[in-house]
Amino acid sequence: MPPINEFRLPEVTHFGWGAVERVGAEAARMGKRALLVTGRSAMKRTGVTDRVCSLLRAAGVDVFTFDEVEADPSSATIQEGARVALREKRELVIGLGGGSPMDAARAIAAMAVLDGHILDYTRGKPVDRPGLPLINIATTAGTASEITPFAVVLDEGRKLKIGIKSVHWFARAAITDPELTLTMSPELTAATGLDALTHAVESYLSTGATPPSEALALKAVGLIGANLRAAVADGTNRQAREGMALASMLAGMAFANSGLGLVHGLVHPIGTRFGLPHGLACGRLLPAVLRFNLPAAEEKLTHVARSLTGKESVGADDAITAVEALLREVGVPSGIADLQIPADQMPSLAEDGLVAGAVRTNPRPVSKDDARAVLDQAREG
Numbered sequence: 001m002p003p004i005n006e007f008r009l010p011e012v013t014h015f016g017w018g019a020v021e022r023v024g025a026e027a028a029r030m031g032k033r034a035l036l037v038t039g040r041s042a043m044k045r046t047g048v049t050d051r052v053c054s055l056l057r058a059a060g061v062d063v064f065t066f067d068e069v070e071a072d073p074s075s076a077t078i079q080e081g082a083r084v085a086l087r088e089k090r091e092l093v094i095g096l097g098g099g100s101p102m103d104a105a106r107a108i109a110a111m112a113v114l115d116g117h118i119l120d121y122t123r124g125k126p127v128d129r130p131g132l133p134l135i136n137i138a139t140t141a142g143t144a145s146e147i148t149p150f151a152v153v154l155d156e157g158r159k160l161k162i163g164i165k166s167v168h169w170f171a172r173a174a175i176t177d178p179e180l181t182l183t184m185s186p187e188l189t190a191a192t193g194l195d196a197l198t199h200a201v202e203s204y205l206s207t208g209a210t211p212p213s214e215a216l217a218l219k220a221v222g223l224i225g226a227n228l229r230a231a232v233a234d235g236t237n238r239q240a241r242e243g244m245a246l247a248s249m250l251a252g253m254a255f256a257n258s259g260l261g262l263v264h265g266l267v268h269p270i271g272t273r274f275g276l277p278h279g280l281a282c283g284r285l286l287p288a289v290l291r292f293n294l295p296a297a298e299e300k301l302t303h304v305a306r307s308l309t310g311k312e313s314v315g316a317d318d319a320i321t322a323v324e325a326l327l328r329e330v331g332v333p334s335g336i337a338d339l340q341i342p343a344d345q346m347p348s349l350a351e352d353g354l355v356a357g358a359v360r361t362n363p364r365p366v367s368k369d370d371a372r373a374v375l376d377q378a379r380e381g
């Protein structure tokens with residue numbers, strides 16, 4: 001742990017049932033003309049987009065909706081959103097949805113101010129100033145993009161998903177409202193919940209972990225162990241939904257500051273090439289990565305095992321079996337055997353999996369051969 005550590009969060013986080021009602025007042029303090037960035041259908045279908053627009057108009061904020069965000073937003077979508085923001089003279093950006101719309105909103109808010117192309121920044125050009133003020137409203141419980149300063153963007157030319165991070169990219173206001181997660185299907189609940197679990201565990205084990213990030217991450221592990229099964233089994237279970245929304249938020253606060261680990265490197269090439277949603281890819285790879293990390297993280301994995309199972313008499317190995325049991329119980333296979341990945345793709349999957357910054361804070365250093373061995377193990381199921 002470095003001698004002095006920083007801890008950054010959004011300027012304000014609104015958590016709780018009905019927190020979405022705060023969007024009008026928050027937006028009004030940032031400007032009069034908002035760009036609402038959202039996906040193509042889910043939030044429209046559930047009426048949440050209309051509700052947010054009404055709340056904004058009631059607060060005297062004009063809204064222009066950019067609802068072109070696809071799953072895993074491409075650089076072209078980001079550039080188009082930024083063009084729309086400038087053309088419509090928007091003063092702030094509001095993201096609404098899961099990780100994809102919220103990441104897109106963050107990148108669009110940035111590119112409305114920055115020079116050049118978003119892909120320049122995925123290749124190392126420094127983000128040297130804040131974007132337009134950003135509000136992010138989460139409608140899933142997993143990605144925590146309302147909390148973090150990350151955006152994952154698809155470089156469509158190179159078929160690579162790349163994460164970018166900047167201290168300038170924290171939202172001015174984050175809204176985590178469990179009520180907005182009630183309409184998630186069991187499948188989406190499981191996938192996003194496993195993303196939250198992976199954030200919590202990887203943050204806790206990260207070489208960038210600090211006392212505050214560890215406290216938040218371990219609390220999130222416990223909440224997920226206690227609530228994910230129930231949220232998947234019955235989406236109307238308000239206690240379970242609240243527990244998962246809180247877990248996602250806390251894990252986001254943790255990993256925004258600590259960084260993540262090898263799972264969040266390997267999932268990007270697998271997700272892009274085989275169309276596996278991010279959260280599912282995370283959950284499926286977590287056991288194999290934990291097995292690899294075990295020698296470097298025995299004590300911490302013992303704490304993970306205790307939090308996840310609620311039992312004191314468990315050891316580090318039990319963290320892995322507890323994750324596997326949770327996967328089984330929420331209907332997600334462990335490993336990637338069923339993807340039938342051709343053997344000749346394995347070396348480049350391992351290589352592309354090491355590109356992400358997340359790998360740098362993995363508790364055990366990872367060589368190309370190590371990444372390959374982890375993927376081979378996951379491929380065996």
Ligand SMILES: [Fe+2]
Nearest residue numbers: 143195199282
């Ligand atoms: Fe994630």
